[in-house]
Amino acid sequence: MTSHFLLLVLFSFFVSLVFGVLLRDDPRQQIRTGAMMFGGFIGTALVLGWLMYPFPL
Amino acid sequence: MTTKSTAAERPRAAAEPGMLVLLCLAAWAIPGAGHLWMGRRQKGLVFLLALPAMFLIGLLLHGRIFPFDLSEPLVALAAVANVCAGAPWMIGRMLDAGGGTVTAATYEYGNCFLIVTGLLNVLVIFDAFDIGMGRK
Numbered sequence: 802m803t804s805h806f807l808l809l810v811l812f813s814f815f816v817s818l819v820f821g822v823l824l825r826d827d828p829r830q831q832i833r834t835g836a837m838m839f840g841g842f843i844g845t846a847l848v849l850g851w852l853m854y855p856f857p858l
Numbered sequence: 859m860t861t862k863s864t865a866a867e868r869p870r871a872a873a874e875p876g877m878l879v880l881l882c883l884a885a886w887a888i889p890g891a892g893h894l895w896m897g898r899r900q901k902g903l904v905f906l907l908a909l910p911a912m913f914l915i916g917l918l919l920h921g922r923i924f925p926f927d928l929s930e931p932l933v934a935l936a937a938v939a940n941v942c943a944g945a946p947w948m949i950g951r952m953l954d955a956g957g958g959t960v961t962a963a964t965y966e967y968g969n970c971f972l973i974v975t976g977l978l979n980v981l982v983i984f985d986a987f988d989i990g991m992g993r994k
Contacts, residue, residue, distance in 0.1 A: 818908050823981060
């Protein structure tokens, strides 16, 4: 398992899950918060990835 | 005449300093145990499953359980974060896991999983403490 994107998704899932459950008490709110965080993680990573694309390593 | 719910009584019972220390120790040793103790089953079960799973994934990704090396502050901080994971860290150390393979492509990812597990468990401990104090 060396796919960077898959690992990013896996990490984002677990962190969003824990934060969603930790920050909210109502299950619906937990799912909503977790989903928003998960989307934020993935979206931010993709945007930053594309922004860094033109720069040489 | 109003009657108190059991949920309202539980935090009050745990608000004694000795019980709070025990609660925090339990929450550290077994991720989610503090919440289960305070009757927050759903939260406790999620933490009990998610945090050890993250730690295990970190080990499978060839991450390293860092030693306490005070000559290298960042390594020492990573070691503190590892310790905060509780039982998964203890079991990992007992099984001599977490040697870390620096040449593995997933080494840094593994470290990230291992360290973040410990840091998330710290937040879980604080949350259990707040519940014990009757703040939540």
